[in-house]
Amino acid sequence: xxxxxxxxxxxxxxxxxxxxxxxxxxxxxxxxxxxxxxxxxxxxxxxxxxxxxxxxxxxxxxxxxxxxxxxxxxxxxxxxxxxxxxxxxxxxxxxxxxxxxxxxxxxxxxxxxxxxxxxxx
Numbered sequence: 001x002x003x004x005x006x007x008x009x010x011x012x013x014x015x016x017x018x019x020x021x022x023x024x025x026x027x028x029x030x031x032x033x034x035x036x037x038x039x040x041x042x043x044x045x046x047x048x049x050x051x052x053x054x055x056x057x058x059x060x061x062x063x064x065x066x067x068x069x070x071x072x073x074x075x076x077x078x079x080x081x082x083x084x085x086x087x088x089x090x091x092x093x094x095x096x097x098x099x100x101x102x103x104x105x106x107x108x109x110x111x112x113x114x115x116x117x118x119x120x121x
Contacts, residue, residue: 017029018037018041020048022053025052038050041054059087062086082110085111088111097112
């Protein structure tokens, strides 16, 4: 079975299933979702990704952009932390700094710094 698409079509009264292409977690919805993607999931290039995997992908992309394996362990940790804060800010910029910090497992100061960096000059 491919993780690229819904695993089961919705018939009246039957759940709709979505499987994350990265971690293979399955989300089942019995009512009210219709053909929409589950909350906090995205569909990219025909593949579904859950919120946890979206965060991980953002962190991996930041490290790769900075040089991948050539990045030191300390710098890698900083990049990953900053990437998840940026991801959470982009995902819902109207949340409070405390809410974003909690979701990103970062300090409120890190969120403030990232938020200042995102504002146009």
